[in-house]
Amino acid sequence: MKKNEEKKITPGYIAIRVIAVLLALVVAFALHQFLLSKEEEQKSSGRGFVYDPMVPEDNKTLVDFKAAFPERRVVMACENDVTDDGIADLLVIYKEDHTHEGETEEITRLVVCVVQSDGSYVYTEPIPAPIENQGIQFKNIDDEAEMEFIVAGEKDGKSGYAIYRMIDGVPTDLFGAGMEDCC
Ligand SMILES: [Ca+2]
Numbered sequence: 001m002k003k004n005e006e007k008k009i010t011p012g013y014i015a016i017r018v019i020a021v022l023l024a025l026v027v028a029f030a031l032h033q034f035l036l037s038k039e040e041e042q043k044s045s046g047r048g049f050v051y052d053p054m055v056p057e058d059n060k061t062l063v064d065f066k067a068a069f070p071e072r073r074v075v076m077a078c079e080n081d082v083t084d085d086g087i088a089d090l091l092v093i094y095k096e097d098h099t100h101e102g103e104t105e106e107i108t109r110l111v112v113c114v115v116q117s118d119g120s121y122v123y124t125e126p127i128p129a130p131i132e133n134q135g136i137q138f139k140n141i142d143d144e145a146e147m148e149f150i151v152a153g154e155k156d157g158k159s160g161y162a163i164y165r166m167i168d169g170v171p172t173d174l175f176g177a178g179m180e181d182c183c
């Protein structure tokens with residue numbers, strides 16, 4: 001008697017099984033879609049930085065930089081006042097060949113073209129910049145005085161970033177992570 005009950009497959013039982021399988025499929029599909037959208041989100045937002053646009057090719061400071069340093073191949077140039085004097089300055093990331101002990105290698109550097117009130121420039125000493133996928137974001141992190149800027153990028157899939165503030169005319173690394181792996 002008990003055995004028969006166990007073996008009995010009623011229409012209700014089948015319906016429950018079908019609903020269970022359908023539910024599992026719906027959940028799996030929803031999870032898949034959720035993961036896909038997460039992946040898209042990560043791709044579009046990167047590390048959460050919103051990069052500033054490059055200046056046009058005919059930007060005067062950029063044209064003058066190229067004329068002053070013809071051997072420097074400009075990768076990107078972004079403009080903002082980073083010295084808090086009301087005059088827009090230009091950040092330039094460029095590549096150039098560097099020969100050391102007979103070996104020539106391509107180096108990537110960042111220079112700030114600090115525009116003076118008379119229209120002349122003070123160029124900062126070049127500092128290491130990420131090798132590829134570079135981005136610059138201006139962000140006044142403490143909401144006062146100088147506009148800080150974030151430089152981010154990659155090298156061989158390793159990413160890094162650093163936040164700088166112009167202190168006494170020098171782009172000074174306030175904090176960051178992974179820069180040594182991508183510069
Ligand atoms: Ca300035």
Ligand SMILES: [Ca+2]
Pocket residue numbers: 140141142143144145146147148
């Ligand atoms: Ca600031």
